[in-house]
Amino acid sequence: MSQDLWLQNYDATCRLAQEIAENIHERNRQQRTGGNTAKLNMTLRASLQKLKQNIAQLRETLIRASTQRHIMQAEADRRQNLVDDLATRETRLNASFNRDISEAEPARSSLMTSGHGSGPAVNPWLVNESEETRGLGFGEIKQQQQQIIEAQDAGLDALAAVISRQKQMGQEIGNELDEHNEIIDDLAQLVDKTDSRIKNETHRVKLLDTKSASCGMLVVIVLLLIAIVVVASWQT
Known part of the structure; x- marks a missing residue:
């Protein structure tokens, strides 16, 4: 039996995500070696946009198939988890693409030292620095903030998935109520006919x-x- 269209599209989207990850790695390597990354950045932007569209299409197709009961509820839940994982991966790829790989450690060191002497100067911006960021470079602080943002995005994705499932359950309940109302209407018509007879x-x-x-x-x-x-x- 041939694989259904949804799973084929899912596999293609996974391959696209893997290709984007490899291109980001290549882009970062070229940046470190001083290569020209403009063309690769354009390709990555287009690929990330296509990845986002593919994930949205997978989610929409899954909701339609589940609502029309073309697949079992257990299979719908499994596929929903796959789409959620893809969405999380897409968020991380976007974050990795936008991340600046060059760290400004020399600039931070120059801020910590006086321009006319060799001794350290007091940096007024770091007087109230927290324990979490103390001793970290600018790049490390930026990476830490990016991880926090990614965690928040993952939480929002999970919340969106829960809301989507609740919406789907509401639609299924509404469909069942419509069917029950039709049955009640048929029974009412039969009762009216019987009463007339x-x-x-x-x-x-x-x-x-x-x-x-x-x-x-x-x-x-x-x-x-x-x-x-x-x-x-x-x-x-």
Whole structure:
């Protein structure tokens, strides 16, 4: 049995993410060696945009398939986790692409020393420096902040995934309610038809009762007439 289209698109998106990671590594290597990275940066921007679009398409297709019950709920949850992992990977690739690999350690060292002497000068910007950043270079501080941002992005992605699943569950419940309402409407129509038939049959029974009573009276009258004739004949 051939693999379905969603899984094929997912595999292609994973390959695209791997290709982007390799190109970012190559871009960073060229930056370290002083190479020209303009063309590679343009390619990476286009690839990252395509990766974002592919992930959005995977998510939309998955929601549609799950809502229409083309796949089981367990499989839908598994694929949702795959899409969430891809979204997290896409966020990290964007962060890695935008990260400046050159660290300004010499500039920071010059700020820590006096321009006219060899002794260290007091930097007023570092008087209230926290323990987490004390002793770190600018590049390390930037990397630490980037990790915090990535963690926040991952939390937002997880929250978005939960909201998406709740929305999907709400849609499924709404569909089931619509089906139940249709069943109730059908039952109401059947009850109305049955009630109408019962009323018709009751009316017919009443007519038969009336006709039966009329026939009985006629029979009694005929019998009385016959009795009168017999009595009259007997007397004569």
